[in-house]
Amino acid sequence: MSNEVKASSRERLLEAAATRSYVDGVNIGVEALCKAAGVSKRSMYQLFASKDELLAASLEQRAPGFAARLLPPADDVRSPRERIRYVFERVEAEAAAPEYRGCPYLAVQVELKDANHPASKVAHRVKEGLTSFFREEATRGGASDPDLLARQLSLVFDGASARAGIQADAPAGLLGPTVDVLLDAAGVH
């Protein structure tokens, strides 16, 4: 393969792995992935050591976009409370889309059931980044226990996105009041 063809095949495989695993689950087969990407199995194995590595790489590649979609810009002037609430407003907006299936970084870990899988490790790290964001804002906002508040907000994030993804509940009218109660109790005004 030329370098250009390689780059394009790689991009298409990463795209297919991210989108197909989100819709069909991590157990989607190599054949189906290659077919969706329009890449031969032989080419796939020239680019990635295994399907597991392809899946991990696709989650890694999507991580900056995940953060950009959910977190407020670093330089905005809102208060820590508003910056935390912003994340949940974004979840509420995303969950309203009919194709929403919950947080991909939670789903992949629930599905793989193996914390040592390369894709689980990437997903775990991405979500730790979200918890760190909550912890920093909680600290800046004067929370009585920033670590507890960050864990609570992460729990609410995962619970709400999972329940929206399986159509058990919708975040609208639920997420805002829940986050407010937790922020109030922690003294983040």
Added chain:
Amino acid sequence: MSNEVKASSRERLLEAAATRSYVDGVNIGVEALCKAAGVSKRSMYQLFASKDELLAASLEQRAPGFAARLLPPADDVRSPRERIRYVFERVEAEAAAPEYRGCPYLAVQVELKDANHPASKVAHRVKEGLTSFFREEATRGGASDPDLLARQLSLVFDGASARAGIQADAPAGLLGPTVDVLLDAAGVH
């Protein structure tokens, strides 16, 4: 098959479907399930129309045990607040086991990504039962908005059990304070 053999094969298949899908996920193959149950594929298909139906039946069969493990006895004398807290103390106790992988009725829906799958339907119904329990206790306990509180508690239940199941966090020191804040805010004392 004699009726006795049938009953025993059926039980073993239900047991295998429940335990193997919890550990390995819903995509476990028919061969592996039959092997775990010590039942031929032919016998399996005499007892269940499909693997999907077997999975749904196994979740249905486990539902009374799920409720018995998590909910307080119907005739106990605790207050609604204590009865709600009891559920989360049970989650905390269960999540401490090394083999804990989160709530099976959440996991199966996250994995199947199909609300119309027979197993998703069973799981959805079982979890609605839990939300109904919360709503009834919230009402008895004088919650300002029993429906909102029930949704919040269901969200916390799923968030905490999912995060414990993927080893992102443990409920200890997190679940109690979170539930207390929500109960306080709703006026359930």
